[in-house]
Amino acid sequence: MNSPSQISVLQTAWQWWTYAAAYEGYFAATRRLVGVLWEFVRDSTPERLRQRYGDADYDWDYRVNTTSGAVGWRDRLLGMFHSAYQPTEPAAFHEMLDALQQTPNLDRTTLKFRDFTFVDLGSGKGRTLLMASDYPFRRILGVELLPSLHQIAQQNLRQYKSESQKCFALEAICADATAFPFPEDPLVIYLFNPFPESGMRRVFVNLEQTLRAHPRPVYVLYHNPLLEYVLSESARLRKIAGTRQYSLFGSQR
Ligand SMILES: C[S@@+](CC[C@H](N)C(=O)[O-])C[C@H]1O[C@@H](n2cnc3c(N)ncnc32)[C@H](O)[C@@H]1O
Structure with a gap:
């Protein structure tokens, strides 16, 4: 690679x-x-x-x-x-995060963001990392392939100021996200069509491996879910919610 x-x-x-x-x-x-x-x-x-x-x-x-x-x-x-850079619209992002928050856990309490690490695979200039910091995630990670977009993301993370910011542990990484070793935390994985089918398959093979080695709650928010069938084929994920704009999958317990 x-x-x-x-x-x-x-x-x-x-x-x-x-x-x-x-x-x-x-x-x-x-x-x-x-x-x-x-x-x-x-x-x-x-x-x-x-x-x-x-x-x-x-x-x-x-x-x-x-x-x-x-x-x-x-x-x-x-x-x-690869895939053209296009940032997520703020209204769509908050709609997806609201849907995620309303997802009931097994004990019927709602999801607690502070237990989860948010990971954007293909994070571009980092807009979703900034928007995710309005929620009290444990930490927030973005992985971007193109060095110039990654550098702008780093600058954005330094410059961003918002009174509604709740998470301050933000990090942008420059790497191929299809080979990214997932952190061993409970995860919210965000995808806005970053890869072709071959890349999506690599990501979900990685995810299945890490879930087998370290079982934990994982949610996948897939914006503009053109390759949803790749996720549907995963034995470890099931679809929880969705509209034409997004699909939400969760790990099977
Ligand atoms: C549609 S943009 C989404 C940007 C951001 N996630 C957002 O929603 O605002 C897709 C991004 O994925 C990046 N990308 C494509 N292939 C990648 C790979 N293998 N590893 C990491 N990033 C990749 C592209 O460079 C682009 O910035």
Whole structure:
């Protein structure tokens, strides 16, 4: 696996094409690669750029930089091969956390955030880490692949000030989240479509292993759950709640 400081656009595109070609054949993979590059060009028009700046209200309110408008061309191109950076909308985030809080435990008490570590896999510029700090989590961790987004996340963690902040143990890590060793705490894992199917499968194999070794409560909040079937296949997770916007899974006891 590459260390994040070595990520190059050409190498990433080559790995992407090789993987696609193994499944679909050279011709189909090349055609899809041209499609990805064309989408990148379309995404670079001034109109699309203006749209991406449209989500800057959160940044104005908290004097941070989490909008996708200010992401440079290199990271946007890398994003076409991994997943494009897009921050979670605050209203959607709080709706998901409210749903999580209302999830009854076995003893019918509601979930206590202070027992849990919040982990965002693919944390980008760290907006969800800041928003999660409004809840009294034990600690909050974000894992981001792209070094430049990770550096901005670190800066945001330093700059963020909010009177509603309840958790102050925040950390951003620059690494491949599909190989991330999960902390041995009770976990709330947050995913906003960070990986293709192969990456999702790696994450849930890791999660099953750690749950087998260290059984503990784990919840998975999956925003825009395009690959929900990957979670549904896990013997250790069951779906607890969801809408078209998100799915909430919990570990089986
Ligand atoms: C849709 S964005 C979500 C950002 C953030 N979680 C949020 O909700 O505001 C997905 C992020 O996952 C990152 N990503 C993609 N593949 C990754 C990997 N293997 N490891 C860590 N981060 C990854 C992308 O660079 C991007 O920043």
